Amino acid sequence: MDKNKFDEILKEVQELREKDKYFDALARAKAIAGIRYSKAFYDEDPEAVQYNKEVYDSIDRVLDAYYKSRYIDKEELTKEKIEALEEFIKMLKQRGFWHDFPIADAEEFSE
Numbered sequence: 001m002d003k004n005k006f007d008e009i010l011k012e013v014q015e016l017r018e019k020d021k022y023f024d025a026l027a028r029a030k031a032i033a034g035i036r037y038s039k040a041f042y043d044e045d046p047e048a049v050q051y052n053k054e055v056y057d058s059i060d061r062v063l064d065a066y067y068k069s070r071y072i073d074k075e076e077l078t079k080e081k082i083e084a085l086e087e088f089i090k091m092l093k094q095r096g097f098w099h100d101f102p103i104a105d106a107e108e109f110s111e
Contacts, residue, residue: 020070022077022085026063029092033059036097055097062088 017024033056040048066085069075077085092098 016071022066022089023063023070025089026059026066029089029097030056030059030063032097055092055095059092059097 013027017027033052037049037052037056040052062085069081070077
């Protein structure tokens with residue numbers, strides 16, 4: 001991928017994180033899951049590797065589906081989808097897949 005294309009994607013992601021609290025929350029959790037997966041790999045902890053890989057893959061699937069629904073298919077969020085997203089994000093936070101990066105208000109998903 002050339003540098004210009006990479007910069008365009010990075011800019012789009014930053015803009016989405018600033019304006020969309022759900023995208024931001026899922027991106028945060030995915031970053032933490034990736035870090036925890038890498039740490040488990042280097043610590044040679046196969047159970048932690050498997051667990052963190054499964055969490056990472058789950059977040060990745062939800063983030064992809066969310067992005068496709070909202071920004072490609074232009075669907076509105078229903079009350080049910082919002083509740084499901086918020087529950088998923090709260091579960092991730094409870095399991096430690098969270099860090100307060102300075103982009104969005106992390107307290108929105110506090111209990």
